[in-house]
Amino acid sequence: MIDTIFSANIKSITLNIDIQMKCPKAPYGNTKVIESRLVASGTAIRRRRQCIDAGHRFTTYERVERPSIVVVKKNGQRQIFDRMKITEGIQRACDKTTVTVEQVEDLVALVEEKIYATGKAEVNADFVGELVMEQLAQLNDVAYVRFASVYRSFKDISSFERELSRLKKRLYDD
Numbered sequence: 001m002i003d004t005i006f007s008a009n010i011k012s013i014t015l016n017i018d019i020q021m022k023c024p025k026a027p028y029g030n031t032k033v034i035e036s037r038l039v040a041s042g043t044a045i046r047r048r049r050q051c052i053d054a055g056h057r058f059t060t061y062e063r064v065e066r067p068s069i070v071v072v073k074k075n076g077q078r079q080i081f082d083r084m085k086i087t088e089g090i091q092r093a094c095d096k097t098t099v100t101v102e103q104v105e106d107l108v109a110l111v112e113e114k115i116y117a118t119g120k121a122e123v124n125a126d127f128v129g130e131l132v133m134e135q136l137a138q139l140n141d142v143a144y145v146r147f148a149s150v151y152r153s154f155k156d157i158s159s160f161e162r163e164l165s166r167l168k169k170r171l172y173d174d
């Protein structure tokens with residue numbers, strides 16, 4: 001039922017759209033939406049678009065605009081929370097695994113939601129890293145260990161083994 005309403009809405013949005021995004025490869029080219037999908041637990045819409053003349057395809061995202069969050073590093077340096085940067089880090093950890101782009105998007109959205117749910121304007125970088133690792137551990141072991149190894153910058157085999165046993169404990173405890 002909800003699905004039907006949703007797809008009906010999307011269809012009418014697609015048909016009634018009067019402002020067209022221009023093609024990034026040929027800036028005067030008109031484009032059309034060929035697919036719209038809810039991602040990131042419904043907090044974003046991902047659209048595949050195609051330019052009418054040359055057929056170039058590209059993707060756009062529509063998201064709720066939220067206030068910036070500041071991430072505080074161990075050394076006290078502050079940085080604006082950057083979704084793209086986190087996404088790239090996770091994407092690298094997921095390289096050559098079966099994790100899909102949409103799973104990564106959902107993961108980042110979940111992490112973002114948890115950050116906003118704290119209600120704070122500043123969060124520690126450690127907190128963000130832990131949130132990502134927590135989610136990755138449930139998604140893919142290889143990606144988790146890779147991300148953890150970069151994030152925790154393992155200095156030796158023993159610190160890597162500690163992380164691995166933490167992962168195993170997590171997997172077998174629940």
Ligand SMILES: [Zn+2]
Nearest residue numbers: 023051054056
């Ligand atoms: Zn084009």
